[in-house]
Amino acid sequence: MRSRKSPEKQKAWSELLVLINDSEWYLDEEAKRKHKELMKIIESEDKDKPKAKEREKNRYQIYLDKHPGLEDGIVALLKQGKTFIEMKEIYSVSDRMFTYLRAKYCIERHHRIEPPSKEELSYYYNYLGLTKASEKFKASKPTIYYWLKKYGIKTKAAKRNLNSR
Template identity: 45%
Template sequence: MRKRKNPAQQKAWGELLLLINDPEWYLNPEKCKRHKILMDIIEYQEPIVLSTDEKHQRYLDNRPGLEDTVVKMLLEKKLSKEIRDELKMDFKVIAFCRRKYNLNPKIRTKKQS
């Protein structure tokens, strides 16, 4: 479904129609520059902002088998540092896998003497 144009795009569209009303507008360099600017305004789309979890999931989706490998290593009780060193990946992706599969490690505390 197409989105409604915002006021700036509507204004640019009106100006563009007036600009191209001249059959030889493309011969004038100033009009060509203005045409390019107006088209950029009209065709502008808001960038899609992904959450960090979506970014990590997309990272894993683009690397088939990596997610399974990370989960398998987490189930083998390997440390995140070991996984990172072996697979050459970011801690944040490993932490994402821990959260996703609820594989939170037990918190290790120092023994007090």
């Protein structure tokens, strides 16, 4: 297995371990100076190695380059203000791909979903279920649960727990 550390960093780590092996190394001024130098080497970024975010962006762009028309299609939907859920019905790609393209083309996030009234939410959740409520209000299931908690509406799981006591 290949080491992720450069030879310079490996050497710095070795020297650092020898240095701090003495429990009172920090009392010696020369040792403290050496410690600072070694830590600078260890914590320095590799100039030629792209950072994690850059690697991820490159990966998304390579994928888009291999699939002509995909980027244009997703960008068009983003500009129309479609939600990720709606776009996932058309394109089976990661949500992060949508986020990457939104950032790349400086497209603002879609508007916030307005929560329904307490009565409407309670009706859809209790009588039609979580999935139907999610579809009706065009919101994710965690958002529906958030609204239920916000309005103080008991979830079915909470009702089961009360009945089982």
